[in-house]
Amino acid sequence: MTVAALDVSTFAFTEAAPAKVNLYLHVTGRRADGYHLLDSLVVFAGAGDVLHYQPGPEPLHLHITGRFGRVLDASAAGADNLVIRAAQALQALGGAQAHVQGGTLVLEKKLPVASGIGGGSADAAAALRLLDRAWNVQASRADLLALAQTLGADVPVCLLSQTMRMEGIGEELTPAPHLPECGMVLVNCGQAVSTPEVFRRRAGAFAPRATMPQSWANLADVMAFIEQQGNSLEQAACEVCPPVAHVLADIGGQEGCLMARMSGSGATCFGLFATPQAARQAADRLEDAHSAWWVWGGGLV
Numbered sequence: 001m002t003v004a005a006l007d008v009s010t011f012a013f014t015e016a017a018p019a020k021v022n023l024y025l026h027v028t029g030r031r032a033d034g035y036h037l038l039d040s041l042v043v044f045a046g047a048g049d050v051l052h053y054q055p056g057p058e059p060l061h062l063h064i065t066g067r068f069g070r071v072l073d074a075s076a077a078g079a080d081n082l083v084i085r086a087a088q089a090l091q092a093l094g095g096a097q098a099h100v101q102g103g104t105l106v107l108e109k110k111l112p113v114a115s116g117i118g119g120g121s122a123d124a125a126a127a128l129r130l131l132d133r134a135w136n137v138q139a140s141r142a143d144l145l146a147l148a149q150t151l152g153a154d155v156p157v158c159l160l161s162q163t164m165r166m167e168g169i170g171e172e173l174t175p176a177p178h179l180p181e182c183g184m185v186l187v188n189c190g191q192a193v194s195t196p197e198v199f200r201r202r203a204g205a206f207a208p209r210a211t212m213p214q215s216w217a218n219l220a221d222v223m224a225f226i227e228q229q230g231n232s233l234e235q236a237a238c239e240v241c242p243p244v245a246h247v248l249a250d251i252g253g254q255e256g257c258l259m260a261r262m263s264g265s266g267a268t269c270f271g272l273f274a275t276p277q278a279a280r281q282a283a284d285r286l287e288d289a290h291s292a293w294w295v296w297g298g299g300l301v
């Protein structure tokens, strides 16, 4: 089937893969195996990739479409793609009782690749949720989380796709206090940033574990808390990708922007606004001024 002939509106299964955003990210230590210990407040934006699946007799295969589909070369649709790796892992977990089938997966790649908002992790997590349903695997939440962990540090939190405090190397997840409605702008300058390289370049003392309140009365409370935290990888990411500083200044300069910060290992930066509408207006202005940037504005999941 050619990509042009794929009509995903007829596909039986669809799953959203929302972008992960680290409102703060503290690197609190380093394990003997080189992985870093983190403390992060993770939220999910209305922006995301979308995964579609049509079961069929042919072996399971993946097409990648969308604005950033071409960034992932042909080999990326093969065995190395996190969607395929997630499918294979779930198939192994499901065993004989699952109704594992072949068919066509289509990944609409709307999120920039290697950009600190967990695109590949969100795709893998969406594949686990979608195929668990489609194949009637009925895996327990604990089994799915354990499997997610084998696919990447961000995959467990993306499996839940809801506001969480994330610790350990990404596997310790606890519910975070409810966030009041707010708006978010996401901006990526177009330069892919390697997560391992940014971790390697991080310098200086480890950051403390944040003291998170039990609840927030309003957005001003949330802002006061988040502003006291930071992103331990921001400086290293700015060295690897100098436009990050420019992006942060431009988001921060937008009318109504409450704060601007980088997400994950970069280079995507976010701005927080009082409402999704204010965020969309700021996104429109940023897009007009920087046609080469990827810009999104809206609300949280």
Ligand SMILES: C[C@](O)(CO)[C@H](O)COP(=O)(O)OP(=O)(O)OC[C@H]1O[C@@H](n2ccc(N)nc2=O)[C@H](O)[C@@H]1O
Pocket: 022, 025, 034, 035, 036, 037, 038, 040, 116, 118, 121, 151, 152, 153, 154, 155, 168, 169, 170, 195, 196, 199, 264, 265
């Ligand atoms: C920085 C974050 O985006 C914050 O949410 C994530 O921790 C990164 O998660 P991810 O991209 O799913 O990371 P993985 O694919 O598991 O790891 C990529 C590489 O990042 C480094 N890495 C990742 C996670 C972590 N807690 N410590 C690390 O040092 C390791 O060098 C690892 O080889």
Ligand SMILES: Nc1ncnc2c1ncn2[C@@H]1O[C@H](COP(=O)(O)OP(=O)(O)OP(=O)(O)O)[C@@H](O)[C@H]1O
Pocket: 072, 076, 080, 081, 082, 083, 112, 113, 114, 115, 116, 117, 118, 119, 120, 121, 123, 124, 154, 193, 195, 264, 265, 266
């Ligand atoms: N489905 C996928 N989407 C994006 N990248 C993928 C996918 N499958 C494998 N990859 C590989 O994973 C690498 C990291 O991409 P990804 O977009 O997940 O990074 P990221 O946004 O920095 O993630 P994180 O915030 O979790 O560090 C890419 O260089 C790409 O080659």
